[in-house]
Amino acid sequence: MQRDEPNSRVVALAGGVGGAKLAHGIALARSGEHLSVVVNTADDFTLFGLHISPDLDTVMYTLAGLANPETGWGIAGDSFVTLDMIKGYDRDTWFWLGDKDFATHILRTERLRSGATLTDVTVELAEALGITAQLLPMCDEPVATLVETPDGLLEFQDYFVRRQHADDVLGVQFEGIGATTIPERVSDAVDDANIMVLCPSNPIVSTGPILAIPGLRDRLRQLTMPIVAVSPIIGGQALKGPADQMLATLGHEVSAAGVAELYKDFLTGMVIDSQDAHLAERITDLGIAVHVADTIMRTDDDRRVLAEETLIFAESLIVKPELA
Amino acid sequence: MQRDEPNSRVVALAGGVGGAKLAHGIALARSGEHLSVVVNTADDFTLFGLHISPDLDTVMYTLAGLANPETGWGIAGDSFVTLDMIKGYDRDTWFWLGDKDFATHILRTERLRSGATLTDVTVELAEALGITAQLLPMCDEPVATLVETPDGLLEFQDYFVRRQHADDVLGVQFEGIGATTIPERVSDAVDDANIMVLCPSNPIVSTGPILAIPGLRDRLRQLTMPIVAVSPIIGGQALKGPADQMLATLGHEVSAAGVAELYKDFLTGMVIDSQDAHLAERITDLGIAVHVADTIMRTDDDRRVLAEETLIFAESLIVKPELA
Numbered sequence: 001m002q003r004d005e006p007n008s009r010v011v012a013l014a015g016g017v018g019g020a021k022l023a024h025g026i027a028l029a030r031s032g033e034h035l036s037v038v039v040n041t042a043d044d045f046t047l048f049g050l051h052i053s054p055d056l057d058t059v060m061y062t063l064a065g066l067a068n069p070e071t072g073w074g075i076a077g078d079s080f081v082t083l084d085m086i087k088g089y090d091r092d093t094w095f096w097l098g099d100k101d102f103a104t105h106i107l108r109t110e111r112l113r114s115g116a117t118l119t120d121v122t123v124e125l126a127e128a129l130g131i132t133a134q135l136l137p138m139c140d141e142p143v144a145t146l147v148e149t150p151d152g153l154l155e156f157q158d159y160f161v162r163r164q165h166a167d168d169v170l171g172v173q174f175e176g177i178g179a180t181t182i183p184e185r186v187s188d189a190v191d192d193a194n195i196m197v198l199c200p201s202n203p204i205v206s207t208g209p210i211l212a213i214p215g216l217r218d219r220l221r222q223l224t225m226p227i228v229a230v231s232p233i234i235g236g237q238a239l240k241g242p243a244d245q246m247l248a249t250l251g252h253e254v255s256a257a258g259v260a261e262l263y264k265d266f267l268t269g270m271v272i273d274s275q276d277a278h279l280a281e282r283i284t285d286l287g288i289a290v291h292v293a294d295t296i297m298r299t300d301d302d303r304r305v306l307a308e309e310t311l312i313f314a315e316s317l318i319v320k321p322e323l324a
Numbered sequence: 325m326q327r328d329e330p331n332s333r334v335v336a337l338a339g340g341v342g343g344a345k346l347a348h349g350i351a352l353a354r355s356g357e358h359l360s361v362v363v364n365t366a367d368d369f370t371l372f373g374l375h376i377s378p379d380l381d382t383v384m385y386t387l388a389g390l391a392n393p394e395t396g397w398g399i400a401g402d403s404f405v406t407l408d409m410i411k412g413y414d415r416d417t418w419f420w421l422g423d424k425d426f427a428t429h430i431l432r433t434e435r436l437r438s439g440a441t442l443t444d445v446t447v448e449l450a451e452a453l454g455i456t457a458q459l460l461p462m463c464d465e466p467v468a469t470l471v472e473t474p475d476g477l478l479e480f481q482d483y484f485v486r487r488q489h490a491d492d493v494l495g496v497q498f499e500g501i502g503a504t505t506i507p508e509r510v511s512d513a514v515d516d517a518n519i520m521v522l523c524p525s526n527p528i529v530s531t532g533p534i535l536a537i538p539g540l541r542d543r544l545r546q547l548t549m550p551i552v553a554v555s556p557i558i559g560g561q562a563l564k565g566p567a568d569q570m571l572a573t574l575g576h577e578v579s580a581a582g583v584a585e586l587y588k589d590f591l592t593g594m595v596i597d598s599q600d601a602h603l604a605e606r607i608t609d610l611g612i613a614v615h616v617a618d619t620i621m622r623t624d625d626d627r628r629v630l631a632e633e634t635l636i637f638a639e640s641l642i643v644k645p646e647l648a
Contacts, residue, residue, distance in 0.1 A: 049434030081403050085427035089452040099423045103409035106430070110373025128413040 007034045008315055011193035013138075015040045015206020016055045017072030017240055018232055018297075019199035020062035022310070023133070025303030026197065027063060029311060032132030036189035037063070040201070041118065041137045042145040042174050042209035045157050047095055048086065050105040051112055054157075055206065056122055056137055057104055064129040066100075072240065075100040094162045119183050134189060138210045139180040145205050146173040156205065165242035168249045174209045182216055190219065195314040198229035200295065202243040203262050204250065220266035226317035228269040230295060230310055231256035235275045239296065257282045264288060269317050271295060271310050289317055331358045332639055335517040337462075339364045339530020340379045341396030341564055342556055342621075343523035344386035346634070347457070349627030350521065351387060353635060356456030360513035361387070364525070365442065365461045366469040366498050366533035369481050371419055372410065374429040375436055378481075379530065380446055380461055381428055388453040390424075396564065399424040418486045443507050458513060462534045463504040469529050470497040480529065489566035492573045498533045506540055514543065519638040522553035524619065526567040527586050528574065544590040550641035552593040554619060554634055555580035559599045563620065581606045588612060593641050595619060595634050613641055 007030055012023050014037050023037045040055045054073065061067040061075055068074040078098025087093045097105070104125060111121040117140040126135040145156040149167035159167060190196070201207050211217045220227060236254050238244040244254050252258045256272040260283045263270075269289040272279060273296070280290040291313040297303045331354055336347050338361050347361045364379045378397065385391040385399055392398045402422025411417045421429070428449060435445040441464040450459040469480040472495035483491060514520070525531050535541045544551060560578050562568040568578050576582045580596040584607045587594075593613040596603060597620070604614040615637040621627045 048430050049437055050430065075409075079403065079405050079423070081423035082406060082426045082430070085399075085424040086431065088424075089427060089431055089449060091431065099403070099405035099426075100409040100412075102406045102423075102426060102430075103413060106372050106374065106406070106426075107410065107413055107415065113373055125413060 007031060008195045008311060009034045009193045010195045010197055010311065011036045011038060011189045012197040012199055013038050013201075013207050013210050014055070014059055014199040015201030016043075016058045017062075019055070019201035019206065020059040020067065020072070021297045021303050022197070022199040022230055022307055023059055024062045024300070025297065025305075025307030026311065027133050028300065028304040029308040032063070035133040036136060036186075036193065037133055038136050038138055038186050038189065038210060040206045040209050041139065042143040042177070042205070043156050043160070044142070045144070045155065047097070047105075048091070049109070050102075051109045052095070052097075052105055053108065053118070053122075053137070056135065057101070060104075060122075060126055060129065060131065060135055063126070063131045063133055063135065066129070074098050095157060096161075117183075119185055123185075134185070136183065136185050136189065138183075138186070139213055140183055141176060141180045143177050143180060143209055144175040145209060146175055147205075148172065160242075165245070169204075169242070169246045170249060172204055172208065172246075172250075174212050177209065177212045178214065180213050182213055182219075190223070194225050194318060195311065196220070196223065196225060196227040197310060197314065198227065198263065198267075200230040200232035200239075202232060202238070202241055202246070203259050204243065204246045217266065223266070224319060226268040226314045226319075227263075227266055228271065228310060228314040228317065229259070229263055229267055230271040230306070231259050231273065231276065233259055233276075234273040234295060255279060260286055260288055269313060271306075271313060289313075331355060332519045332635060333358045333517045334519045334521055334635065335360045335362060335513045336521040336523055337362050337525075337531050337534050338379070338383055338523040339525030340367075340382045341386075343379070343525035343530065344383040344391065344396070345621045345627050346521070346523040346554055346631055347383055348386045348624070349621065349629075349631030350635065351457050352624065352628040353631040356387070359457040360460060360510075360517070361457055362460050362462055362510050362513065362534060364530045364533050365463065366467040366501070366529070367480050367484070368466065369468070369479065371421070371429075372415070373433070374426075375433045376419070376421075376429055377432065377442070377446075377461070380459065381425065384428075384446075384450055384453065384455065384459055387450070387455045387457055387459065390453070398422050419481060420485075441507075443509055447509075458509070460507065460509050460513065462507075462510070463537055464507055465500060465504045467501050467504060467533055468499040469533060470499055471529075472496065484566075489569070493528075493566070493570045494573060496528055496532065496570075496574075498536050501533065501536045502538065504537050506537055506543075514547070518549050518642060519635065520544070520547065520549060520551040521634060521638065522551065522587065522591075524554040524556035524563075526556060526562070526565055526570070527583050528567065528570045541590065547590070548643060550592040550638045550643075551590055552595065552634060552638040552641070553583065553587055553591055554595040554630070555583050555597065555600065557583055557600075558597040558619060579603060584610055584612055593637060595630075595637060613637075
């Protein structure tokens with residue numbers, strides 16, 4: 001099969017740390033100018049009156065080369081003077097916010113309150129940081145992931161950060177999702193792209209909300225461009241976060257094949273890790289092409305290489321007009 | 325004349341740095357528990373979507389022992405990481421805000437947006453910092469000082485900080501003052517006090533707005549307790565800020581006597597600096613008792629001593645029932 005032009009136009013769907021790494025890899029492998037990253041905002045919440053968008057921030061800081069390599073989130077070398085002072089005012093500081101990070105939340109909140117959409121603000125902040133990729137929230141309306149646990153319904157950051165995702169997840173709800181619409185810039189990015197990549201993000205609470213935006217999943221089913229996912233599950237485990245526990249308690253198989261099942265109605269191809277090569281046949285049986293690669297991204301170079309492999313694989317799946 | 329009980333109940337009116345120092349001195353000389361400080365809020369403004377109350381913050385940090393001794397405003401040893409990052413987002417950072425300071429603005433804004441009054445928030449923040457004095461904004465409604473200059477009408481912080489009070493002041497307006505009311509806590513503090521102190525603050529733009537709250541000046545005229553001012557003008561100059569220039573361009577005499585003229589309808593006594601002793605007779609001719617003291621406050625001890633002298637002087641002016 002013939003390889004397509006080297007600068008494919010890519011639209012990537014991403015959650016937090018894993019998604020940010022692959023999105024960064026795509027920007028490194030090709031060019032940010034031909035990349036749009038659509039990011040989960042169902043984890044967004046308000047703290048100290050500020051609008052926090054954890055996944056958008058993680059992707060933005062990662063694309064800007066500012067991310068903290070130790071944590072994956074936050075800004076490298078950030079200090080915590082403001083948060084310490086907030087604690088000095090007898091407030092509970094359970095969510096870690098650095099001083100540089102506060103600048104993001106302050107300016108985002110200011111612009112939202114003055115009537116800007118989250119899309120407007122996100123584009124402005126990313127441009128100011130010199131990011132060439134188009135960074136987009138999945139929608140402009142508020143959505144809130146709620147997690148059903150044996151202890152009751154929890155707000156996402158309460159479950160995820162405060163309780164350190166220790167609770168069994170019996171179900172998830174995306175409050176407000178019914179009122180969301182696909183933003184025009186997201187729609188245009190999908191129209192313009194010739195490849196869609198589902199980054200290795202939690203299929204339940206990261207890509208899950210994006211796919212739950214009314215009309216989006218139907219649109220994906222009808223796309224003719226290849227839609228390729230990189231599995232967030234490697235050897236039966238998530239590298240980071242609770243995706244593996246969640247899949248298990250929600251009754252899904254905790255494997256790349258289990259994730260493929262969740263996406264099989266629209267997915268064209270899947271990149272799975274070398275240690276999961278034995279699952280390839282089960283995934284191809286779902287009508288999904290498989291590419292096996294080393295998918296653990298420890299360094300920037302790992303990101304670039306995995307992105308390059310993913311794009312070449314996806315490009316190989318582009319249906320040529322003469323073959324269509 | 326007999327000295328009154330050592331713990332007089334004091335209500336002080338204050339603006340920024342000079343007012344904060346004397347208020348702190350009163351708390352050091354006696355006890356914060358018998359002190360209420362009513363602070364100018366006509367300099368308040370919104371920056372990056374945050375409600376900034378410069379004078380309240382200066383008095384609060386000073387009373388909490390946190391103030392930066394170099395500047396008089398801001399918090400000692402504060403860093404500027406958040407502001408640097410805001411600059412990194414291509415925003416104009418003309419107003420100096422430290423990281424600790426941001427905590428104050430963030431929490432104040434959060435509480436105001438959730439419906440709290442500025443009085444509520446101020447009391448909460450001050451209590452959290454362990455301040456025993458009652459810190460009160462002059463009112464809960466928004467007031468904005470506008471400065472008339474040859475270049476037109478300027479917002480106060482634009483005139484004061486950005487343009488470094490270099491413009492001639494031809495007039496001042498307190499936008500919104502007509503809709504303000506004396507807050508209940510301020511009213512109660514005045515009722516409870518047996519001494520009122522006008523701190524050495526700018527008579528035009530610091531005590532000016534407080535005295536312009538409808539009904540307040542009339543109330544002061546009717547009070548039987550002594551009202552004592554410490555002159556903010558020493559040897560024809562303001563120690564800090566543009567009070568001297570303002571008095572001049574507005575046609576007032578730039579001296580303690582000029583300030584006494586502005587307060588003569590309600591003032592009982594005035595503390596003037598040793599170098600202004602020659603003005604004493606002119607001030608007493610206005611029906612205002614005079615006490616001469618060293619009024620420059622360089623150290624915490626200077627504040628305490630000046631406060632003690634001011635209180636003893638004020639106590640000497642308390643009209644005893646048998647003499648009334």
